Amino acid sequence: MHDGGWWTLIRYDEKQDRPAVSWALIKRAFEYARPYTGQIVGMLALILLTTFLGLVPPLLTRDLIDRALPQRDFNRLGLLALGMLAVPLVNGLLGVVHRYLGSSVGEGVIADLRTALFAHLHRMSLRFFTTTKTAELIARLNNDVVGAQRAVAGTIPVLFTNVVTLVSTLAIMLRLEWRLTLLAIAVLPLFLIPARLLGRRLRAIVREQMTLNAEMNAMMNETLNVSGALLVKLFGRSGTEVGRFRTRAQRVRGAGIRVAFMMRWFWLTVSLISAIGTVIVFYVGGLLVLREQGFTIGTIVAFTAYLGMLYGPLSALTNARMDLATSLVSFERVFEVLDLPV
16 A cells, blocks of 8 residues: 555655755755854854863863973963863853754754645645555654754854864964874874765665664554554554564564664774874884974974864764764755655
8 A cells, every 4th residue: 555656656665766965955954054144154153262262271171291390381371271161161151052053954844844744745745644644744854853953053164164173273283283194194094994985875875774763663563553553453453563562573673783883993093093194103202303393392282282183073074974964964854745746
């Protein structure tokens, strides 16, 4: 009953209909964020402020080691201590405002998408509801809409934050020591390897995971409502239905395990590449200090802190296409229903 009619229009075929992150999809997704342009601009401004403030502590540490302590400057020590306290305090307050704006945008997009989807479904004919699975439609209204919100309020701002952090950190590192900065960025091409190898496959598994979850929810809806439970008991099919559900639950479990396994391998590879870059900088920086070539202990301490700020966003950006693609899967699934002919 569920293999024909409208439902065939929103079935996903990996071989024939592999969706891609296209400009048309991104543009259509952002149409739902357009009413919240003011809040989004405010979020981006706060991201810039918090990113720049986050770059200050390593410089304060450098000044403490190279100037305040050797010169026994108590006034400078007090000012540096106040700065160390002020930066996280201001950053925390800005983070509260950022969180409020982000939740406003995200919840607004959820409400708008759900309303549009609900209104479209109510324009469908009665035959549509007899040839579709109600639980899968509910999954689109709940799970997929929440995933779409995550793309607008989570994935996109995080990508922007990482880009700003990466650029600003590189600028400061070049001013501190250009030779070590060149060594640090020499390993950057290696970060593209795990994203190339795992990105497309992970997106396909996430899509499969969503479909399997929807099918499992559909079966629960069909067999646990009053009429479904009555039919199961009348025909003595309790054991059969439990077996069917166990099979679907195990498929969902398998997809979840594959996603977790692939993500673990991804981050393991990225961590190893980051460690290689850090070791190179440690060794060469130590040589510069030992040879007294104008590279101070405070500078190498600050440089080490900036390495984390460089490789962290860089690792996230290598996963950016993967994150964006998996987030946009939710928009694809919502748009599939919105595009059904009435």
